[in-house]
Amino acid sequence: MVKMTSREITLIVPGLRRFEDAGFRELSASAGRLPALELIFARARKTSTSNCNLDETLGSLFGLSLAADTSLPAAALAHSFKYETPADHWYIHCDPVVIQPNRDHLMLLGNDMLDYSEQDAEQLISDINATYSDQPWQVKMLSPRQWVMEMPHTPAIHTCSMHSTVGRRINDFLPQGQDARAWHALMNELQMLLHSHPVNQSRNMSGRVAANSVWFWGEGVLPVPANDSASARWAQCWSNHNSTLALARLNKIPRVDLPASADIWLEQAITPGQHLIVIDSLDLPAVSLDPVTWWQVLMQLNEQWFAPLLSALRSNGALAKLTLMSADGWYYELTPTLAKRWWKRVKALV
Numbered sequence: 269m270v271k272m273t274s275r276e277i278t279l280i281v282p283g284l285r286r287f288e289d290a291g292f293r294e295l296s297a298s299a300g301r302l303p304a305l306e307l308i309f310a311r312a313r314k315t316s317t318s319n320c321n322l323d324e325t326l327g328s329l330f331g332l333s334l335a336a337d338t339s340l341p342a343a344a345l346a347h348s349f350k351y352e353t354p355a356d357h358w359y360i361h362c363d364p365v366v367i368q369p370n371r372d373h374l375m376l377l378g379n380d381m382l383d384y385s386e387q388d389a390e391q392l393i394s395d396i397n398a399t400y401s402d403q404p405w406q407v408k409m410l411s412p413r414q415w416v417m418e419m420p421h422t423p424a425i426h427t428c429s430m431h432s433t434v435g436r437r438i439n440d441f442l443p444q445g446q447d448a449r450a451w452h453a454l455m456n457e458l459q460m461l462l463h464s465h466p467v468n469q470s471r472n473m474s475g476r477v478a479a480n481s482v483w484f485w486g487e488g489v490l491p492v493p494a495n496d497s498a499s500a501r502w503a504q505c506w507s508n509h510n511s512t513l514a515l516a517r518l519n520k521i522p523r524v525d526l527p528a529s530a531d532i533w534l535e536q537a538i539t540p541g542q543h544l545i546v547i548d549s550l551d552l553p554a555v556s557l558d559p560v561t562w563w564q565v566l567m568q569l570n571e572q573w574f575a576p577l578l579s580a581l582r583s584n585g586a587l588a589k590l591t592l593m594s595a596d597g598w599y600y601e602l603t604p605t606l607a608k609r610w611w612k613r614v615k616a617l618v
Contacts (some may be wrong), residue, residue: 274540274588275537275539275540275541275586275587275588276541276542276587276588276590276591277542277543277544277545277577277587277589277590277591278329278542278544278545278591278593279545279577279590279592279593280322280325280326280329280544280545280546280547280593280595281547281548281550281569281592281593281594281595282321282322282548282550282551282554282594282595282596283548283550283552283553283554283555283562283594283595284550284566284592284594284595284596285594285596285598286554286559286562287566287617291557291559292559292562294559300567301616302566302567302570302617303570303575303614304570304574304575304577304578305566305569305570305574305617306614306615306616307578307607307614308574308578308590308592308600308602309600309615309617310612310614310615311602311606311607311609311612311614312590312592312600312601312602312606313600313601313602314598314599314600315599315600315601316597317597317598317599318597319595319597320596320597321339321595321596322546322548322551322595323340323511325593325595326340326511326515326546327340329502329544330515330516330518330519331519332491332515339486339488340486340488340511340515341359341486341487341488341489341491342361342429342485342486342488342510342511343359343360343361343416343417343485343486343487343488344357344358344359344486344488344489344490344491345490345491345510345511345514345515345518346361346410346414346416346486346510346511346514347359347408347410347416347490348490348514348517348518349410349513350408350410351408353490354490355489355490355492356420356489357418357419357420357489357490358418358419358421358422358423358487358488358489359416359417359418359486359487359489359490360416360417360427360484360485360486361414361415361417361430361483361484361485361486361487362407362415362416362417362482362483362484363379363413363414363415363430363482363483363485364379364382364384364389364392364413364415364462364479364482365377365378365379365382365430365479365480365481365482365483366378366379366381366382366478366479366480366481367438367459367480367481370437373437373438373439374437374438374439375435375436375437375438376430376433376434376435376436376438376441377435378430378431378434379413379430379479380413381477382412382413382477382479383477384412384413384467384479385412386409386412388412388467389409389411389412389415390409391467392462392465392467392468392479393407393408393409393415395461396458396461399461404419404420404421405418405419406418406419417484422489423447423450423451423487424445424446424447425443425445425447425451425484425487426444426487427443427444427484427485427486427487428441428485429485429486430483430485431552431555431556432555433483434552434555435557435558442455443455443484451484455481455482455484458481458482459480459481459482462478462479462480462481462482463480468480490518491515491518493518493519493520500519501541501542502516502521502541502543503522503539503540503541503542503543504522504523504524504537504539504541504543504544505521505522505523505524505543505544505546506523506524506525506526506533506537506544506545506546507523507525507526507545507546507547507548508525508526508548509546509548512544512546516544521544522539524536526545526546526547528572529572529573529576530572530573530574530575530576530580531572531576533545534580534587547573549565549569550562550565550566550569553565574592577590578590578607581602581603581604581607582604582607582608585604588603588604589601589602589603590602590603
């Protein structure tokens with residue numbers, strides 16, 4: 269293993285501190301101990317920030333200034349991966365989703381269960397654009413389950429992300445703002461178009477899941493690259509999180525796909541300096557209130573990431589500093605010296 273004492277890592281794991289919620293604590297007795305994470309929490313220097321979610325955390329780390337009640341322009345960032353993205357155009361995700369009618373409300377199930385081919389998705393999008401050819405917007409495909417709407421002006425709406433709404437009644441999370449009524453109407457019209465579309469009719473006949481609505485989220489224009497040192501300090505960015513990778517690309521920071529474990533990262537990350545890693549595998553089970561999956565993923569992270577990084581920090585000189593961020597306003601800084609504070613008693617998470 270290459271030793272690089274000048275390497276530092278900032279590891280962002282949104283949803284990490286969900287164990288503090290009562291529903292997740294109930295599973296703690298059977299879930300087992302997490303020695304590496306428990307030691308990090310016990311001996312690290314704990315600090316609070318004003319960043320209370322992943323969007324605000326990434327905005328701060330990349331030198332962006334987000335206005336109150338706004339989120340990262342995820343659609344514009346995702347669009348910039350595949351298409352030319354004019355700075356004066358506005359973008360919003362228009363993702364195909366499944367909405368489940370219950371007795372007295374509608375629940376968003378998301379779109380993980382959709383398996384459209386690119387051809388099917390392109391046919392749906394083509395017919396949507398043809399139906400609304402008189403409108404100033406156009407829908408584009410980023411992937412069969414990820415669509416983006418582009419237009420040359422900025423509507424007065426704000427939205428909620430899809431993953432934070434999965435498993436919840438949609439009425440509480442529909443677009444809001446001065447232009448919200450028009451977007452609610454468009455959503456209803458697209459539901460009818462999807463219901464009657466031949467692609468979905470064929471899927472329904474064969475017993476396959478079909479999208480019965482779209483979800484608008486992640487609106488905004490492409491951010492201006494930071495001019496300060498906030499983003500320039502990163503030697504490399506490692507993630508599979510779209511907005512993180514798009515921000516890295518925007519700021520000309522080398523970006524790499526997230527490896528399967530910290531052991532692999534320690535072998536690959538030979539560039540000295542500060543490395544940013546974003547792992548969002550805990551985020552969906554955290555926000556969708558799925559404690560069983562959340563604990564399973566957390567145990568994997570403890571084994572595959574926290575334990576190897578702690579070992580590298582404590583014993584072999586491969587890491588100079590670990591900063592663990594939970595993207596909820598707290599972060600934990602651990603150095604080899606701090607890790608030796610044996611008098612800091614290690615406790616179970618709950």
